Amino acid sequence: METDACIHPYPVGTASVRRMAMEAGALGFGSIVVPGEVAGVYHGVRIIPAVIISETDLRRVIGQIRRHSNSGNLVFVDAGDNGFNRAVLAQKGLNAIRCLHQIPKKAFDHISARLAYENSIAVEIDLYPLIHEKGIFRQRVLNRYNDLMRLHSRYQFPLILSSNAFSVLDLRSPDEIRLLCSLFGMEKDDTNWALQTVSTLISPVESVMVAP
Amino acid sequence: MREKRRYLLLRIDPPTPDPDPKDLYFSVLDSVTSLYGDAEAARMMPVVISCGSGYAVVRCIRGYEEKLRIAIVTLTSVTERRIALHAVATSGTLLALRRRVSGLSPVRFETISPLHFRDREYTARRYQGQKVDLQEKGINRQELLFLTQDDLEGL
Numbered sequence: 001m002e003t004d005a006c007i008h009p010y011p012v013g014t015a016s017v018r019r020m021a022m023e024a025g026a027l028g029f030g031s032i033v034v035p036g037e038v039a040g041v042y043h044g045v046r047i048i049p050a051v052i053i054s055e056t057d058l059r060r061v062i063g064q065i066r067r068h069s070n071s072g073n074l075v076f077v078d079a080g081d082n083g084f085n086r087a088v089l090a091q092k093g094l095n096a097i098r099c100l101h102q103i104p105k106k107a108f109d110h111i112s113a114r115l116a117y118e119n120s121i122a123v124e125i126d127l128y129p130l131i132h133e134k135g136i137f138r139q140r141v142l143n144r145y146n147d148l149m150r151l152h153s154r155y156q157f158p159l160i161l162s163s164n165a166f167s168v169l170d171l172r173s174p175d176e177i178r179l180l181c182s183l184f185g186m187e188k189d190d191t192n193w194a195l196q197t198v199s200t201l202i203s204p205v206e207s208v209m210v211a212p
Numbered sequence: 213m214r215e216k217r218r219y220l221l222l223r224i225d226p227p228t229p230d231p232d233p234k235d236l237y238f239s240v241l242d243s244v245t246s247l248y249g250d251a252e253a254a255r256m257m258p259v260v261i262s263c264g265s266g267y268a269v270v271r272c273i274r275g276y277e278e279k280l281r282i283a284i285v286t287l288t289s290v291t292e293r294r295i296a297l298h299a300v301a302t303s304g305t306l307l308a309l310r311r312r313v314s315g316l317s318p319v320r321f322e323t324i325s326p327l328h329f330r331d332r333e334y335t336a337r338r339y340q341g342q343k344v345d346l347q348e349k350g351i352n353r354q355e356l357l358f359l360t361q362d363d364l365e366g367l
Contacts, residue, residue: 015358022342022360027298043342131286134246168358169225169288169296176285176298183247183282 001030003198006162013166021045027173050074069093089115098124101141116157128164145184159194216274225296227266239290243283
């Protein structure tokens with residue numbers, strides 16, 4: 001099931017969650033992740049609640065991760081500097097790290113990539129700046145995502161894709177997302193996989209125990 | 213020798229009012245140039261053929277359809293108006309796309325009674341069954357809100 005990994009409906013955005021769900025369904029999504037919302041289904045689109053932790057104090061972040069980890073919400077943390085990211089990626093209960101296009105270049109390195117893979121923590125690729133920014137800002141974002149794809153090809157950590165839409169006019173279909181992702185070297189298979197990763201975050205695949 | 217061309221049919225969101233074709237052309241060209249530069253835009257030769265009834269037809273040189281589609285994905289406004297364009301179909305002939313457009317049912321709007329919400333006046337428009345768009349009345353601010361019929365009943 002293809003999922004838009006983060007949207008922001010009213011009052012933060014200009015569209016209600018029902019309208020966002022309806023439009024996302026018409027574009028081809030099976031589910032959307034909405035911070036601060038209640039789980040549900042509208043017009044055949046599943047609404048997945050999430051919590052975004054934007055703190056910079058590591059102890060507070062760890063406390064919030066522990067508080068929200070078994071609440072039925074997906075837990076996302078905004079990335080910070082290198083030490084912060086490594087500490088946060090070692091935490092159980094975290095589902096994804098986001099805003100990697102806003103952090104310093106070496107803040108997400110090969111050690112963070114390996115931690116993300118080992119703990120099955122997804123890395124969010126935010127499509128909003130690719131759509132809305134131009135010039136040097138968009139170039140920096142593309143550059144950052146190019147680096148991310150190099151790390152991903154080596155360490156195979158999970159990826160999720162978010163439109164971070166504030167309006168129905170910010171939503172893009174899965175086909176359009178595949179086209180956008182080709183700008184920074186993301187292959188179609190990787191994009192398809194990233195669009196479906198949220199399902200594995202909600203119900204992680206566990207290894208099968210064979211009784212003797 | 214005349215180069216082969218490709219035509220893209222785009223759905224405009226929100227479907228009304230239709231943007232001015234000239235303004236749309238400059239916006240598409242700006243998106244293409246911003247993403248790929250002047251040289252690639254010159255090779256691509258994007259052109260807006262027609263614009264109306266919630267759809268637009270754009271043209272480019274064959275081989276550049278994918279790049280034009282990507283540029284269109286990054287188009288967010290025409291002049292001051294927020295807009296989104298979604299590619300519906302691609303064809304080698306204009307006739308095929310025009311047949312496709314004529315086969316699509318036109319979007320029918322139903323204006324419903326003005327709404328007073330958050331101390332502001334909004335005109336409300338319903339279409340495609342459940343979709344309700346609210347446009348704020350005013351000269352300076354004209355906020356656009358996107359709701360559904362179910363949301364309206366809850367207000």
